[in-house]
Each structure stands twice: as C-alpha cells, then as structure tokens.
Amino acid sequence: MAGLSVEGIRDKIQWEPYRALWQRLQWRWQEALKVERESGQWVTWGSLGWHSATPMVVEAGLVWRLSGNPDALRHVADCIGRLSGILQSPEAWKKQFPFDGPPVLSFGEVALAADLCRKGLGGESLRQLKETMLRHVIGCTCFPDSLTGYAAGSNTPFCRNVNAGIAALVWGEACGFDGWESVVDQAVAVVRQFLRHGCDEQGYGYEGTGYSHSTFHFLYLFAQLLAQNDRQNLFELEPVLRRIPYASLQLMFPDRSFMVNSNDLGLIYPFSMPWLLLAARHYQDPVLRGFWMEFQGPEHSWRPYGDPYPVYNQRFNAGLPPVDMTLALVLTLLHWEADLPVVPLDKAGLATAVYSPGTETANFRSSWKPEAVYVNVLGSGRDHTCHGHAHADCGHFSLFAGGEYLAIDTGRYNSNEDQHSVVLVDGGNHLEVPEGSWGQNLRSGRLSRFQRHAFVDYILADSAHMKNCMWADRHLLFVRTGDDQAYLVTLDNVNVDNGKHAFWWQLQAHPDCALRITGERSAVVEGKNACLDVFFAIPAPEDFPSDPHRLDIRTDIKEWVWPYGRRQDTALFEKNGLLISSWRRPRLIAEETGLNGVIAAVLAPRRKSQPAFRVRQIAESRIIRIEIRGETFTDTLLCAPDHGYIDLPEYKGFTELAWVRRDPRGRTLGFWTANGAGLKLIPCDRAGGSISW
Numbered sequence: 001m002a003g004l005s006v007e008g009i010r011d012k013i014q015w016e017p018y019r020a021l022w023q024r025l026q027w028r029w030q031e032a033l034k035v036e037r038e039s040g041q042w043v044t045w046g047s048l049g050w051h052s053a054t055p056m057v058v059e060a061g062l063v064w065r066l067s068g069n070p071d072a073l074r075h076v077a078d079c080i081g082r083l084s085g086i087l088q089s090p091e092a093w094k095k096q097f098p099f100d101g102p103p104v105l106s107f108g109e110v111a112l113a114a115d116l117c118r119k120g121l122g123g124e125s126l127r128q129l130k131e132t133m134l135r136h137v138i139g140c141t142c143f144p145d146s147l148t149g150y151a152a153g154s155n156t157p158f159c160r161n162v163n164a165g166i167a168a169l170v171w172g173e174a175c176g177f178d179g180w181e182s183v184v185d186q187a188v189a190v191v192r193q194f195l196r197h198g199c200d201e202q203g204y205g206y207e208g209t210g211y212s213h214s215t216f217h218f219l220y221l222f223a224q225l226l227a228q229n230d231r232q233n234l235f236e237l238e239p240v241l242r243r244i245p246y247a248s249l250q251l252m253f254p255d256r257s258f259m260v261n262s263n264d265l266g267l268i269y270p271f272s273m274p275w276l277l278l279a280a281r282h283y284q285d286p287v288l289r290g291f292w293m294e295f296q297g298p299e300h301s302w303r304p305y306g307d308p309y310p311v312y313n314q315r316f317n318a319g320l321p322p323v324d325m326t327l328a329l330v331l332t333l334l335h336w337e338a339d340l341p342v343v344p345l346d347k348a349g350l351a352t353a354v355y356s357p358g359t360e361t362a363n364f365r366s367s368w369k370p371e372a373v374y375v376n377v378l379g380s381g382r383d384h385t386c387h388g389h390a391h392a393d394c395g396h397f398s399l400f401a402g403g404e405y406l407a408i409d410t411g412r413y414n415s416n417e418d419q420h421s422v423v424l425v426d427g428g429n430h431l432e433v434p435e436g437s438w439g440q441n442l443r444s445g446r447l448s449r450f451q452r453h454a455f456v457d458y459i460l461a462d463s464a465h466m467k468n469c470m471w472a473d474r475h476l477l478f479v480r481t482g483d484d485q486a487y488l489v490t491l492d493n494v495n496v497d498n499g500k501h502a503f504w505w506q507l508q509a510h511p512d513c514a515l516r517i518t519g520e521r522s523a524v525v526e527g528k529n530a531c532l533d534v535f536f537a538i539p540a541p542e543d544f545p546s547d548p549h550r551l552d553i554r555t556d557i558k559e560w561v562w563p564y565g566r567r568q569d570t571a572l573f574e575k576n577g578l579l580i581s582s583w584r585r586p587r588l589i590a591e592e593t594g595l596n597g598v599i600a601a602v603l604a605p606r607r608k609s610q611p612a613f614r615v616r617q618i619a620e621s622r623i624i625r626i627e628i629r630g631e632t633f634t635d636t637l638l639c640a641p642d643h644g645y646i647d648l649p650e651y652k653g654f655t656e657l658a659w660v661r662r663d664p665r666g667r668t669l670g671f672w673t674a675n676g677a678g679l680k681l682i683p684c685d686r687a688g689g690s691i692s693w
Helices: 006-012 018-039 057-067 070-088 090-096 104-116 123-137 143-147 155-175 180-197 208-228 240-250 275-283 286-296 309-316 328-335 571-579
Strands: 045-047 050-052 353-356 361-365 374-378 397-401 404-407 423-425 446-452 456-462 471-482 485-495 501-508 514-519 522-526 530-537 550-559 584-594 597-607 614-618 624-629 634-639 651-653 657-662 668-673 690-692
Touching: 006 057, 018 057, 018 070, 018 328, 050 104, 050 155, 057 070, 057 104, 057 328, 070 104, 070 123, 104 123, 104 155, 123 155, 143 155, 143 180, 155 180, 155 208, 180 208, 180 240, 208 240, 208 275, 240 275, 240 286, 275 286, 275 328, 309 571, 353 446, 361 446, 374 471, 397 485, 397 530, 397 597, 404 530, 423 485, 423 597, 471 657, 485 501, 501 597, 514 550, 514 584, 522 550, 530 614, 530 624, 584 597, 597 624, 597 634, 651 657
Parallel strands: none
Antiparallel strands: 045 050, 353 361, 361 374, 374 397, 397 404, 423 501, 446 456, 456 471, 471 485, 485 597, 501 584, 514 522, 522 530, 530 597, 550 584, 614 624, 614 690, 624 634, 634 657, 657 668
C-alpha cells in the first residue's frame, strides 16, 4: 500500500463504479473459502511450472485492511499456517498435489497478504510467518540459472526468483534474513535479464502468448512494488516494459475476446491482464486504459474487472477453480481511476501491420474495428537462453475474420509441423519432438522483407533450417479490399534437394468449423457466420513437361500427438476443451507432387451473407498468374519464383512477385512488387486459358 491512501480507497469504495468492484472482490474470496470448506480439499491453481496453495489470500488481506472483517484475517492466518506446514513437510503437499516443486506462487501471495494484515496478525501467526520467510521462502532462489545460465528467458526460474524477491522486499528485514537486500537486487537483475531474453525488443514473448503473459503478471507486479517503495524504477529503466502492452495489443483479436494463441496455450486466453493498469499509470497512457476497458472493463460480459470465473465456467465448461489467478480485482481496486481519460483502440492511430524481429512475429489487420480481418504470422524465432515451448511453426498463419477464429494456431501439445498451417515435405515432420521433451523444436526460422503499401502488406518466412531444405520460402501478402475487408495470399517455394517430393499445404481450422471442397482447386472453411474461401494455383504442365505438377485437395481430422513420454487423459480435454488445446480439428490439405513445392493460395474471408470473390488462374509460361475479382476491383497477382522475370504482353519487370489493382473500367489504382522494382503496365486486350473458381 506504499504511496496509496488507505482512507482514500475506503472512501472510494462507497461510490459507484468502485462499490460494485468492492462487492465482487469480497464475494470472490468468500466463494473460494466456501468451496474449500464444503469439499474438504485445498483449492489450488497452477501457472508457470509452480502452484499456489493459498487461494485468494491477497484478496482476504485487502478485505481486512479496508473493512476489518475478522473472517478475512482468519483466512490469511490459515494460509500462513498452511504454507508453513507444506514447506516443513513436502510429503503432505505432494500427497494431495503431486506437482514438481513447492507452491512458489504462494510465496509472494502470502508475503503481500500478511503485509496488508501486519497490524492484525496474532503473535503466533506472525512468528510462523517470519520463520517460514526466513527458513524456506526468501532463500528459495536459483539466480545463477536466470542470470548467467541458460534459463534467463524461462518462466519457471523467473517465477521462483521473483516471488522470493517479493518476499524479501516485504519481509526480509523483519524476519532477519541476512542479505535480504541482495536477494531483492538479484531478483531485479532477473527481471532485467528476462526483458532481454524472454522477450524480443518489441515486447513479444519467446515462450508464446500463454506462458509469456502469465509471466508478465509477476513482472509488472514486482516492478510496481519496487517503484512505489522508492527502490529501482524499472518502468523508467527498461523501455521494453512500455512496449509489452502494445505487443499484447497487436496479438488481440479484433473483437477483443482473446489473444491469438501460440506455442503451448489453449485457444481461449488470457483470463485477465490487470498489469495493463500498472503500465497505464506509470506512463500516463490513455490508450492502455482503453485497452484495459475494452478487454476487461466493468461492463464486459465475460470478465468484468478481469474476473472470468463465473462466465467462463458457464460458457466453456472450464472447470476453473474459484480463484482470481492474477490479482485482477485487487490491482483494479488499487489502481483503476474511472475518471482518467481513455482512448478507444479504433481511435488510437495504431499501426495495422507490424513485424517484430527476435521472436519473428508479424501481425496484419484491416483496421482496429471489431469486425476487422486479422492475420498473425509466426517465424519461429529463438533466443539463446529461452528454449521452452518452442513449436515448429515458421510460416504458420492464423486468421480471424467476421468475428470468428477460422484458421487457428493449434496451441498446447501441438508442437510439430503437421500441427501447424505450414508445408510438410513428404507429409512428415523433419524433426519429431523427442520423447520426454516439453514441446520443444529447437530449429529456428526467420521473417524478413517486411513491407507496407497502400493496399498490400508483405512478409517472407524462411523455414529452410526447420525443414532441412535447400530453401523453403513462404511469401505472405495481406491485401486490403476496402470496407474493412482483406484477403491473404501465400506463395510457397520449397526445394528439398532438386528431387521430386510431395508437398502438403495445410490449413488447421477451428474445431467448430466445417471444411468443404468446392472444386478441383478450391475449398471453403465454414464457421457459424463467416467463412474462408481458398483457391490454389500451381505451375502449368508445360513448365515441367517431363513431370508436370499435380494437386490433390482433401480434408481430414487432425489430432494432437502426445510426444512427451507419458499418457494424457483425454477426459481433461473433453472437460476443459479450448482452454487447454485444440486437441482435435479439421484440416485442409492441398498435396502437390513435383520437382519443387511451388503453390499459391488465395484465402478470402467473408460473411456468409456476402458474395465470394471470383478467382481464376490464367495460364502463362513459367509464371503463376491469378486474378481476384470483387465488386469494385480486379486484382492481378503475378508469381515468378526463382527466376524473378515477368515478361507478358501486359506486364514487364524484374521481380518474383507483382500485384496490380484495377477498377471495373480497367483503370490502374495501384501496383506493388516484392523487391520494390518498377513494373511496366502495357494496355492489352488478350484472352487466355484459365482455371476458374
């Protein structure tokens, strides 16, 4: 509570909208306590390799501090006793909860809750707390692993060290821990190392959306405690702390429902991000307040104030324990000021296309309106000291449109190439995840050549290292068509060894979607209200007369493969579903056989009530030419893989990729080339053979 007025907060909670928040906070800690008493079982929750056995203890501490409720004080004392017993007798903990380590998340929670109740705790509870902090908690660190070892970007040691740092900051001096300030200082160094190795320079997490954002909660909480106690101000020292919320914002679906998932994470995440308020407070940033309001504000139908438990369990059969996993209600009560200015996201002037080197992440969207088209592209960036939760996903794309997640990142347990929307060579994974490994594919990829244009955003994914190929390029074009509509183009160019292979173009669809093949070169992903039309083009038979390319389109049902050396009970997935993983989903496959894997795909999302674009491939020599026609435009895409020379009656230039837009009267509205070279446009009225959709 340093720097905050207790009396001011007591006065604030007498009035709306804070009174409703205060009532919810009191109800939620009592709910958790009720479940424990009725079941006779500890309510626990896990995150980042560690667990908490002290549910809602910080909430109870704040309730006592503000209201003097004796039951809340008793709950804090009970949690102190529980933590002490667990740490003195690990067998008791493992008997009920057979996890790998001590309940590290309880270390920081109990330290903060006891600090809130410092004046009310009885002598025995206070003695027990100090002894536990002294003997078991503050020294429970692994600083060398996080500072000079190979775990600087990993969530588990980070969480352990930071929770010890919180305990040292709050109780180190009072319990007589020799060198407690050194523990705090080293925990600060761990945070600073994590900001260099767990995140790239733009604030994207190497361990994916789920594990990184769970870590961010403890990162910002510790930074806040340090700053308000006049120690180091990491908000000023570390610029990445300001960038992380904007990276998170770029990963958010247009309808603000969830983030795009990556690596080991379910499709329904995150629960809440109260640390946005901490960042907004320190940077006086109304855009971040707008982000918080739209994602978890007081009127949110799913997670008001960041409290997801009641609605999530009802809507998603989530089975969540009745706990606030991120102190969302506590931090909101302390740091949310309803009268501060807020900027809505669609009025904030945010970039609609961004690329972040390091993690190799790109995001494209047609606008910041809730009905926008959104595409996320992954490049399998790797850090030298962050090796966990790394998937074989270089070139993978996720697509959200019409309010629906249509082409998905499959998430947790789905590590291999065949679980992502990438090209498979001969239908298999180059490197299977080894038995006993936690979803790690240590081969890396790269994104490059990021470009922005009035109509086209572009990036190139290089997955040759991941696939062990001579080259494995995926060109991705995000093409805007007006009225908040856009389509995606992928052009794959894979050469394994100059020999013949089968190349499987894949699209992993949302489990709620249906797949339907609509022609020799086309298919559709059907959601509830939106759909995604897909059209394929390959080199002409004349380009490879001795062995023409062939294309076969089919669908199947793809399931995760448990590669970690132990069986997994699928009942857990059936109960919790997309909170954990998309463990079963429809998959679209376009299998091309030939001397190289050159295949173009146009993916055009639309509402079901909207007409589909008309797409056709026009036969040309050694060039793939595609026309996409809408009501107000006709786009021409020219693909000249490898040789990069376009010599047609209408178009001439030196580039691998060119795109031209014309209006219904044939007037040129704009053009783009991948290398920035000029393109000569020659008026010409010529009919050509075509494969129509």
